[in-house]
Amino acid sequence: MSVRHTIFQFTRRPFVRNVLAVAGGTAVAQGITMAFSPIVTRLYGPEAYGIQGVFMSVAGILGTVAAMNYPIAIVLPKSEAEAFGLARLSIYIGIGMSMLAAALLFLYGSELLDLLNAGKIAAFIYLIPVFMLVSVVNRVASQWLIRKKAFALTARIAIWQALLINSAKAGLGFAYPAAIALIVMNILNGLLGTAMALFGWRMSRAIQPVAAKVLDPPSNAWTLAKNHRDFPLYRTPQELLNTFSHSLPVMMLATCFGPSKVGFFSIASGVLALPAGLIGTSVMQVFYPRINEAIHRGEDAKGLIVKATLGLALSGALPFLVVIAAGPMLFGLVFGAEWETAGVYAQWLSLWLFFQYINKPAVSAIPALGLQRGLLVYELFSTGTKVLALYLGYVVFKSDVAAIALFSGFGVVAYAWLILWVIVHSGKPLLKSIADTV
Template structure:
């Protein structure tokens, strides 16, 4: 709510074109950071023993450092050999800060994994508030002093990430991962082999999903002027507010409880059904309001120059509503260790969406037409995911029941 309440001020300071370039920077860093820990951070909650959870946290950290370092090396080599840096014509020198941003984002994800395992949800909530305060405050301060600029938006983003990282270090130091033997190379290798499906499948699937979610920013940045990216980024940001307020917390809690139920030999169907129905009902009102009155609301809320962003909100809402409803389904894929299937689903989704954008580009479609086609395909994909997850849960329970599990 902090970000939401101060957005009208930010929208009147920064131009849509500057906002679009900053959104492109954040999207690139986000896409990479999701997979940089090789998704060991998502596996931290699964083992029954804290020692094995700690081993997974250290594996995630080592992987993150390696990926961030490799990213900086690749950028350096491209620069030395005179090869144009990706999106450098839009982002400028800020492209060099992408690896550092990936490192910060990835470390926060690892800490969240450990805090979820430890059920320290208040610490995570406090860190989220800190990040929002510093990001918004940094952007407002820089914008008020120096006016609209890309660097002010990116600097505010970095300030929020640094502040969140420092708070997590203070309230839940990584030394808490130091269970006996947690940093033994032999033990790390054993756990890495046991959970090899996470880097092989889950990391690739997470990268694919993140790429798919941020695909509109990348493609719109290629097809249209930066201000179109800015309109989309602002629309996406505001329409996601109902999603972002509770989505991460819902996923964390559901993942922890589902893993505990399965470890105790309990069925998951009831929890999956109740959580999905609850999310459908809970999200209907806020998402419905955005869908019906998005353009009018955002024009008043942000200012007349952001009217197109309001129209984009109305287009995006059905997609974001379905993402909200599939939170339990995505988490259950992790609990059931169906990373290979999840990867195939995500690859299929991204290929389909790329196809939609390609057709739109060849037909010289407008931004509105392009987004409408993208949303329609994405909604269908989310419905398919829900259906697949319920089928997987039923099959998993039947297999466990045959091995002597309790009855439903």
């Protein structure tokens, strides 16, 4: 009874309840997508999916940075007018960046695609600016819901998006199973998420009283851009570096060891990242407004970060330990004996991904603590050490497993340092100095 009572009380906590709401919605959405996958993949085939993958690899990164990461700042201000001003600023920048991208693609589209080895998407090149703008608007809507702590609404949106978009993909696949259909569905997915977020926010009784405050005159756009300039100056290049560093193993394995090793890595990292991303991303969405609120109120930010980090460590220790102990056997059993090497990769990657999993509270606190310049410096050193690790694995040890092991080991050290750095800098004296400079 005591254990059951303890679990019940734990799940009744607002933070845990919100995490479970977001994670539950994400899990159901992923389940829907997986259920449709056998149908959709058979309808469209590998070539259509390959072209979609190339398109998303180019447009996805551009969409992420199209608003120079100003949408992330929407959660931070105390003032509703300032938050609304940041949302508007983000959309303005997104429009400008999308128009700039359209002009560059019109003038130099073929050359740019050749440079990126993405000539297969030449027929869909002008959908890239459209995707960028839709991504910006969708990100603004998502950050607004995070600011409003509308986590139940976020979960419902994820489920309905997965159901409607996958149904549309399947239905369209019977009539026109082409790559353009998949690409358009990705764009419509962002529009659908934005529309549902706006409709749900306006219809929610809990949030309606706040809407009137948004009508207050927002701050000047230039002033907002200047006050939150750390997002374009530091967070945007940091995200680009982070994306590059995550693609390093694939690039190295493909160049040095062949496509089969890329397959092993893709399976290993994909399987491990799925459950870790499910909980970790949910924690980030819930913890970001919570830590920001704590800093505004002068609460113990350091204690919150430590507790959340330890909670994630306890929740993730057993699954990751199982993979570390029996990775090759598990992968061989589930995927077949030829995939045991992927299990060896998974053993080493588990160490790295475990620390990536538990660093979510620290990463969530960085914007609120004003540490984004330090995060960029960290990312530079982290990416550099990962390049060094892969180089040593290939040149010195001439082993793909050694390269993955070194990559993971360097990543563990980097993530551990990041967590400790944020915790050390989350003390009240620092918070006061930040407040004085804003």
